[in-house]
Amino acid sequence: MLRIATAAAACLLLTAAALPENAPLPQTRPGAPAAIVAPAPVPRPEAPKSSKPTEPDAPKSLPAAPDETSDQPAEMQGPPRPPLTIASETDADHQACETELQALGATFKDIPRIDDGNGCGIDKPILLSEALPGIKVKPEGKMRCATALALAHWMKESVIPAAGTALKDAGRITTINQASTYICRLRNNATTGKISEHARGNAIDVASFTFEKGTSVAVEPRREDSTLTGAFQRTVSAAGCLYFATVLDPESDAAHEHHFHLDVISRNGGFRYCH
Known part of the structure; x- marks a missing residue:
């Protein structure tokens, strides 16, 4: 009986004993593959609520262009451009130019101020009919005196020699046949871009020269022209840069294929x- 009571007491003690909270993990048997334990799932953050559904893979919107309307003011890229105006000339400068032009023997007359808007116009324009004595400008051309003076010096000192x-x-040159002097337009007659120097009275386009004996030498592509006519055109084109700030000839681009722009x-x- 004593043995039975002792055994029963031992069973009660074993049953009442608390199991450890962290039970030992089973040891891996040598040579057996390691058990793969899947990582605990990471909770996915809740997507922000939106009042507008977005299209999948829709491209991100670009910032509005400066000229487009927007709720936010457009970022300024610099001060606004002032409107184009006609360059003014002092009476003293204009008179000095006309005095020199008269001394060269040019024939011209003063005409009223030209203002066609958008920066087109000439403060003190002249109408040039002869660049030098006996060398007519056909048709007569409206321009600034400075343009006429550069033309007269170019003709006297480079073209005629x-x-x-x-x-x-062919005899002496009798006529400068011009294709354009003053005209209100953009460069190369484009619809957008910078204003032409023709619109400021600063330019003349020379299309050909007529000679005393009837010969006419047209301005045209002559880079490969091995004649004296080709040499003449290339010479006067190069010399033009001594008198004008810009010289465009038929070799520069298609827009000047048949004239000098000066x-x-x-x-x-x-x-x-100079090109």
Whole structure:
């Protein structure tokens, strides 16, 4: 009986004993593959609520262009451009130019101020009919005195001597046939871009020269022209940069394939563009 009572008491003690909270993990048998334990799932953050459904893979919207309407003011890229105005000329400068032009023998007259808006116009325009004595400008051209003066010097000091050497059998030059002087337009007659120097009276387009004996030398592509006529054109084109700030000839681009564009635009540092 004593043994039975002792055994019963031991069973009660074993039953009442608390099991440990962290039971030992089973040991892996040597040589057996390790057990793969799946990582605990990470809770996915709740998507923010939106009043508008977005289309999947929709491209991100670009910032509005400066000229588009927006609830937010557009970022300024710089001060607004002032409207184009006509460059003014002092009476003293204009008179000095006309005095020099008269001394060269040019024929011209003063005409009323031109103002066609949008920056087109000439403060003190002249109408040039002869660049030098006996050398007509056809048709007569409206321009600034400075443009006419550059044309007269170019003709006297470069074009006439070159023609006398290369084309002496044709006689003297009698006419400068011009394709454009003053006209209110953009460069190259484009619909957008910068205003042309023609619109400021700074430019003349020379299409051909007529000679005393009836010969006419047209301005055209002559880079490969090995004749004296080709040499004459290339010579006077190169010399033009001594008198004009811009010289564009038929080799520059398609827009000038049949004339010289000559202008007296004022650039910083006296920079000149000749092509």
